[in-house]
Amino acid sequence: MSLLTTTIILATEEGEGVSLPMPTWAYGVIALGILITLALITYSYRDVANRHRQGGQDDAHDDGGAHGGH
Secondary structure: OOHHHHHHHHHHOOOOOOOOOOOHHHHHHHHHHHHHHHHHHHHHOOOHHHHHHHHHHHHHOOOOOOOOOO
């Protein structure tokens, strides 16, 4: 028996299969939910660096208003 014949025979035999604790589509829904949650967390930090940079510059360059008001 050749390797190809053995492969075909093994591929056509029905195995017992693995019983999953939930339907297969539920795994995709869970993964999508996690991805959306992580995307929203990332999106919530979109302007943090700019806010910190402006706050630090205002404190460090406080020269009594010599450059005029903002």
